[in-house]
Amino acid sequence: MISLTNTMTKTIKNICCIGAGYVGGPTMAVIAQKCPEIKVHVVDINESRVAAWNDPNVEHIPIYEPGLSEIVAETRDRNLFFSTKVDEAIDQADIIFISVNTPTKTYGIGKGMAADLKFIELCARQIARVAKTDKIIVEKSTLPVRTAEALKDILHNTGNGVNFQILSNPEFLAEGTAIDDLLDPDRILIGGDTHTAEGQAAMQTLVDVYAHWVPKAQILTTNVWSSELSKLTANAFLAQRISSINAMSEICEKTGANVDEVARAIGMDSRIGSKFLKSSVGFGGSCFQKDILNLVYISKSLGLQEVADYWEQVIILNDHQKLRFAKNIVKTLYNTVSGKQIAMLGWAFKKDTNDTRESAAIYVSDYLLSEQADVIVYDPKVKTEQIYADLEYLGHHDSETIRQRVKVVKTAKEACQNAHAIAVMTEWDEFKSLDWKSIYDDMYKPAFVFDGRRILDQTSMEALGFNVNIIGN
Numbered sequence: 001m002i003s004l005t006n007t008m009t010k011t012i013k014n015i016c017c018i019g020a021g022y023v024g025g026p027t028m029a030v031i032a033q034k035c036p037e038i039k040v041h042v043v044d045i046n047e048s049r050v051a052a053w054n055d056p057n058v059e060h061i062p063i064y065e066p067g068l069s070e071i072v073a074e075t076r077d078r079n080l081f082f083s084t085k086v087d088e089a090i091d092q093a094d095i096i097f098i099s100v101n102t103p104t105k106t107y108g109i110g111k112g113m114a115a116d117l118k119f120i121e122l123c124a125r126q127i128a129r130v131a132k133t134d135k136i137i138v139e140k141s142t143l144p145v146r147t148a149e150a151l152k153d154i155l156h157n158t159g160n161g162v163n164f165q166i167l168s169n170p171e172f173l174a175e176g177t178a179i180d181d182l183l184d185p186d187r188i189l190i191g192g193d194t195h196t197a198e199g200q201a202a203m204q205t206l207v208d209v210y211a212h213w214v215p216k217a218q219i220l221t222t223n224v225w226s227s228e229l230s231k232l233t234a235n236a237f238l239a240q241r242i243s244s245i246n247a248m249s250e251i252c253e254k255t256g257a258n259v260d261e262v263a264r265a266i267g268m269d270s271r272i273g274s275k276f277l278k279s280s281v282g283f284g285g286s287c288f289q290k291d292i293l294n295l296v297y298i299s300k301s302l303g304l305q306e307v308a309d310y311w312e313q314v315i316i317l318n319d320h321q322k323l324r325f326a327k328n329i330v331k332t333l334y335n336t337v338s339g340k341q342i343a344m345l346g347w348a349f350k351k352d353t354n355d356t357r358e359s360a361a362i363y364v365s366d367y368l369l370s371e372q373a374d375v376i377v378y379d380p381k382v383k384t385e386q387i388y389a390d391l392e393y394l395g396h397h398d399s400e401t402i403r404q405r406v407k408v409v410k411t412a413k414e415a416c417q418n419a420h421a422i423a424v425m426t427e428w429d430e431f432k433s434l435d436w437k438s439i440y441d442d443m444y445k446p447a448f449v450f451d452g453r454r455i456l457d458q459t460s461m462e463a464l465g466f467n468v469n470i471i472g473n
Contacts, residue, residue: 010136010205012038016093018123020044020053020082022178022286022355023140023171024099025063029071030182032080034213041081041089053082064354064381067179090130095206097169098123099140104290113297115290117147124154127164134163136202139228140171148191148224165202167192168224170231175285176352188219191227232291232298236311239288241276243317249279249472250324259472260454279472281425281452282321284349284358289315322360325423325452325471326367332448332469333421337373341444343419345412346426346453347379347387354381360452361425362390365406369397375406378415380428384408413439421448427455440464 015031017024020042032040044050052062054076058069072080083089090096100119105111120141127137137155139148148166155164168191173181188210193199203221210219222230249259259279267274283289292311299308330337349359356362365375369391377387391402409415412431416422416439424431432455440447449461451470461468 010094010201012094012205012209014038014092015040015095015097015209016089017042017097017099017140018044018086018090019097019099019101019141020046020049020062021099021101022063022175023173024097025053025061026065026068026173026178027099027140027171027182028097029068029075029080030179031209032075032078033071035209036079038209039079039081039092040075041083041093043083043086043089045084045086047084050082050084064352065176065178066352071179086126087130090127091132093135095136095138095209096127097138097140102141102290104293110297113293113300115294115297117150120147120151121154124151128155128160128162131162131164132160135165136205137164137166138206139166139168147228163198165192165199166224167202167206168227169206170227172231172234175355176350183213185214185218188214189222189227189230190219191222191224194221194223232295235287235291236295236314238276239283239292239318240311240314242278242280242283242288243314243321245277245279246282246321247317249321252472279454280321280427281325281360281364281471282318284360285355286357289318289358319363322363323367325360325450326364328469329364329368329421329423329448329450330371332450332467337368337371337420339372339374340420341374341376341418342368343412343415343422344375344377345379345415345422345424345431346428347377347382347390348426351426351428354383354386356382356386356390359390359425361423362394364423364425364452366391366394366396369402369405373405376415376419377406377408378410378412379426380430413442417442418444419447420444421450423450424453424455427453431455436461436466437464440466 015038017028024042028040028042049062052060055061058073061069061072098120100123102115102117102120105114105116127135137151148168151166170189172186190203190206192203207219207221245259245263248262252259252262263277263279266272267277292315296308296312299311329342333340344361344365347359347361348354348356368375387408388402391397391406392399412434446467447465448467449456449469451468454470454472456470458468458470458473
């Protein structure tokens, strides 16, 4: 941790966040709640998204996170504002957070691995064009190492006399617990130019914002490159643990072991710990796969092929876990699911979020569609059009086929009616307490259940008559 000097810090009156997504929206809502003297403007060019954030009914905001609606209700139109007026917010801001999407490239150099930074560059050029006063620019999106250098190059060559300080402030949020993670973080990481008084003052200014509610001992300051790399490293380590326990789950299935018992045994080793040892059909979300692929690309770019191969194996294992789960459904249903109805319980990549990015349900359903199954989907928070869009994005089936073969319903019971099999894809709590006896009665027999999240009790389900397949057993 770098010790900051007592340089003059800036009094912050206005914060702008460009990007009203899964990071920008919740983060700014909490900052607005904890810093009532600061006006926080969240701006986005997506008019429908901004309209949803401004919906009079806060239960209709575009992101579902436990506790978020209540904070938005408290702060919106007091000192938290959502709009499409990007230029105006940039002009007024003392600090500008860049929280736009950085997807994996689907074209050109680095296709399939490198982060696509076109939205970051567009933000930088817009800030350079609009800004008339000195600004602190904060990288909030997950970015490759040395991105700050590119931002600096764009911003410092505007010729308009404005001075910019560029900080890296990566988010370490887990979707489903994002508000708790923001209110009580393990750490806040701020990277900046540690060699100049201006850089240290900028870092201290952002430290002072977070210090409204985060103990200063938990606010770490580093150079900007260490901060950028720390985010990728954290996600890579966590994803590695999931892929490791999932690799063991396949061995457990072949040997008669129980992966939960194995995880409990090794998790009690203080050198290992118990977190991120829950076996499942695979990890999803916006960060893990994208960040590991980014790390693989960086390693290859630096000529570190063995390092790249090591991290790429985490992704390979995760993809394998999803594919073998789908193949097991087909194999168990007598090697054909053609014309059979498969109920998918859950579409979000994890419970307590409506985020579907890289959800295992997408890939399992896509495989089942290729085997000519009919897929019936229920998720308590994901909208119908999002489910169709996820499948269409893969490009393996045309829109007409998807909408003919995939039906989205409003209850779990409706999804399971007349089903040949049920696949539990998201660990929503409600799935544990369904009326499974009634569901069994309404299914084709034998009635199969494939638990990809290990939330069902195998003994009680089998007592009802189900043929149960639980990943890792």
